[in-house]
Amino acid sequence: MTEHYWTTRSQPLTRTPDPEPFVQELEQLRRQHQLILNAVGEGIYGLDLDGNVTFVNPAAAAMIDWSVDELIGKSMHAVLHHSHPDGSRYLREECPIYRAFQDGSTQRVTNEVFWRKDGTSFPVEYISTPMHDEDGHLVGAVVTFRDITQRRWAEEILQRANEELELKVLERTAKLRQVNHQLRELSEMRSRFIALVCHEFRNPLNNIALSVSSLKRYDTQLSLAEKNDYLFAINANVERMTKIVDDILVIGKIEAKVLEVAPTPLDLVIFCQDLLAEHEFHRLESPIQFVCRSRKLLAATDQRLLRSVLSNLLSNAIRYTPDDKPIYLKLAKRQNQIIIKVQDEGIGIPCEDKHQLFEPFHRGRNVSNIPGTGLGLSIVKQFVDLQQGTLKVVSKIDKGTTFTVRLPLKPMSQGPTLGPESLDMAK
Structure with missing residues (x-):
């Protein structure tokens, strides 16, 4: 320095x-x-x-x-x-x-x-x-x-994740509410089912017990014709109970999705005529009238499913229509559809019952003491759906009811086919 x-x-x-x-x-x-x-x-x-x-x-x-x-x-x-x-x-x-x-x-x-x-x-x-x-x-x-591009990107991802999580929570909450609602409905249905089954079984069982007691007590005093009447009553009540059990089993199989469809070629004119010739559809005062302009009408449908549909609709018409009032079974073909109508002039269906008409165990408010389980129309609706058809009802109190079934002439290919043992119970 x-x-x-x-x-x-x-x-x-x-x-x-x-x-x-x-x-x-x-x-x-x-x-x-x-x-x-x-x-x-x-x-x-x-x-x-x-x-x-x-x-x-x-x-x-x-x-x-x-x-x-x-x-x-x-x-x-x-x-x-x-x-x-x-x-x-x-x-x-x-x-x-x-x-x-x-x-x-x-x-x-x-x-x-x-x-x-x-x-x-x-x-x-x-x-x-x-x-x-x-x-x-x-x-x-x-x-x-x-x-802060990366941070914004991370924030957006986090925001989307939060929104998706919130949406999933809302969806899960909605599903839980739906499940709870379904559980309440199932509980109510089970209660109705138990009450209905007890009621429906009690009457035929009482009738059977009364008939058996009368046969035992008055065996020597009854004529052969009177004994046959008692036996016929017993048999009718047994059939009624069997029908209830069969309907319940069919509903269970439908809900379990084990029922299947097997469409085959069928002449519907002959099929309907043969069905009306059966004993259970006989009416002495006013026989069921079959209306069809065609002598032959071929369609690919499941015969046993169709039999169950028409049997239930005709049985209901007979049950809720006075003996002197007419009942019609009408058959027609329009374009690629088969149209089947069951028309009566019976007691009709109240408007407040129509939205629950096809639910199991539901019965109209005006059926009074007319016997029935409320399962028939539920089975009809399910069987029509299985055949890719539609079911419509028009009804007026004390004027009558018309059920219209529309089925395709050639249904699209189905999954599995309906087992015979299931369909036999639905007859």
């Missing part, structure tokens, strides 16, 4: 420091600051009071695809903050960054975008901090920002 000395007559000898070490120290400090700026991953740039760039670190330049040299002296608002996310103009006077050197306040923003050189944008969060000199005068601002 070189020292300089000089003297005067009136002053003692002094020495002045060499400025070179301070310059070196200042340069070293500047290099350290530059290294720090270069190493920081966040974007950092400085602005003067006019909003022009005084320094910028490489991370900031890289994020907006400009070089550091190109940015020095430029208006940073015009470079990267000129527009809103929707592309509309962002006025400099409204920019939070410039408030830092207008009123000396620190501004933190998390919901804006910066723009790259190629015209694309990316979401950012930034802090604009005012800069003061040694005398406390405001000289500019320092802006620190970061690209």
Whole structure:
């Protein structure tokens, strides 16, 4: 180190420091600051009071695809903050960054975008901090920002996941409510079923017990014809109980989805005529009238399913129609459909019962003491559906009821076919 000395007559000898070490120290400090700026991953740039760039670190330049040299002296608002996310103009006077050197306040923003050189944008969060000199005068601002694209992406994924989770919770809650509702309905149905079965079995069992008791007690006093009447009554009550059991088993098989359809070619005219010739459909005062314009009508259908459908509809018509009132079985063909109608002039169906008409164990409010289980129409509806058909009912109180069954001439291929043992019970 070189020292300089000089003297005067009136002053003692002094020495002045060499400025070179301070310059070196200042340069070293500047290099350290530059290294720090270069190493920081966040974007950092400085602005003067006019909003022009005084320094910028490489991370900031890289994020907006400009070089550091190109940015020095430029208006940073015009470079990267000129527009809103929707592309509309962002006025400099409204920019939070410039408030830092207008009123000396620190501004933190998390919901804006910066723009790259190629015209694309990316979401950012930034802090604009005012800069003061040694005398406390405001000289500019320092802006620190970061690209939050990945964080926004993660937040959106999390938001979607939360929404999906919330939706699944709502769906699961709705399903649980539906299951609870179904369980309540099943419980109510089971209660109705138990009460109905007890009632329906009690009457025939009482009749059987009474007939057996009478045969035993008056065996020697009864004529052969009277004994046959008792035996006929016993047999009828047994058949009634068997029909109840068979209907219940068929409903169970339908709900278990083990019933199947086997359509085969069938002459429906002969089929209907043979059905009406059976004993259970005889009416002495007003026989069931068969109406069909065709002498022969062929269709591919399941004979046993169709027999169960028509048997239940005709039995209901007989049960709820006075003996002197007519009942019609009508058969027709229109386009690719078979149309079968069972029409009567019986007691009719109340309007309030129509929406539950095909539910198991449901019976109309006006059936009074007419025997029945409420299973027949449920079976009819299920069997028509299995054959890809439709079932419609029109009814007026004390005027009569018409059931219309529409079946395709050639049904589409089904899955499995209905087992004989199941269909025998549905006859």
